[in-house]
Amino acid sequence: MTQLSDTPSRGDSGDGIAVVRRIEFCAGHRLLGHEGKCAALHGHNYAAEFHIVADALDGVGRVVDFGAIKARLKGWIDREWDHGFLLWEQDEQAIAAVQAVDPWKLFTLRRNPTAEVLAAFLLSRVCPKELASLGVTCTRVELWETPNCRAIATL
Numbered sequence: 001m002t003q004l005s006d007t008p009s010r011g012d013s014g015d016g017i018a019v020v021r022r023i024e025f026c027a028g029h030r031l032l033g034h035e036g037k038c039a040a041l042h043g044h045n046y047a048a049e050f051h052i053v054a055d056a057l058d059g060v061g062r063v064v065d066f067g068a069i070k071a072r073l074k075g076w077i078d079r080e081w082d083h084g085f086l087l088w089e090q091d092e093q094a095i096a097a098v099q100a101v102d103p104w105k106l107f108t109l110r111r112n113p114t115a116e117v118l119a120a121f122l123l124s125r126v127c128p129k130e131l132a133s134l135g136v137t138c139t140r141v142e143l144w145e146t147p148n149c150r151a152i153a154t155l
């Protein structure tokens, strides 16, 4: 049997290899101080794409099992963000409005919930904690706010 030659490190270690897991969720938000329509409460069908690397591939040939990423990162997003409102912690009016309607689900952030802020939060706060037990690192989060708009956070 003929084998195509490849770069040994590409098959034997994790060098240069990443896996990407996409997780979709719905959430409401607003951008306080926005000059246009995004100052009003509204919602998005978001998608977060997580780029994950490891020092070496495992015995099966994986950076990490896609299901293990899903369990941890989709688990966190489902619990904390999905079908909730994402608001700036200083946005007292919007927070009060959401909390006036039972049942409410709210997650507050230190800045306006832009795509940039959400991507950075997932990369720097959520991924390190949720992925710690897997021994892998998320190096890049692409946060799609609409099919046409996304922000990218990288390590």
Ligand SMILES: Nc1nc2c(c(=O)[nH]1)N=C([C@H](O)[C@H](O)COP(=O)(O)OP(=O)(O)OP(=O)(O)O)CN2
Pocket: 031, 038, 042, 113, 114, 115, 116, 145, 146, 147, 148, 149
């Ligand atoms: N740099 C950023 N700009 C904007 C953000 C953001 O997170 N980062 N967010 C918004 C609003 O949330 C808005 O809902 C999305 O932007 P916009 O392109 O205006 O949305 P549309 O629904 O009109 O998108 P279409 O693709 O044209 O349907 C604004 N800016």
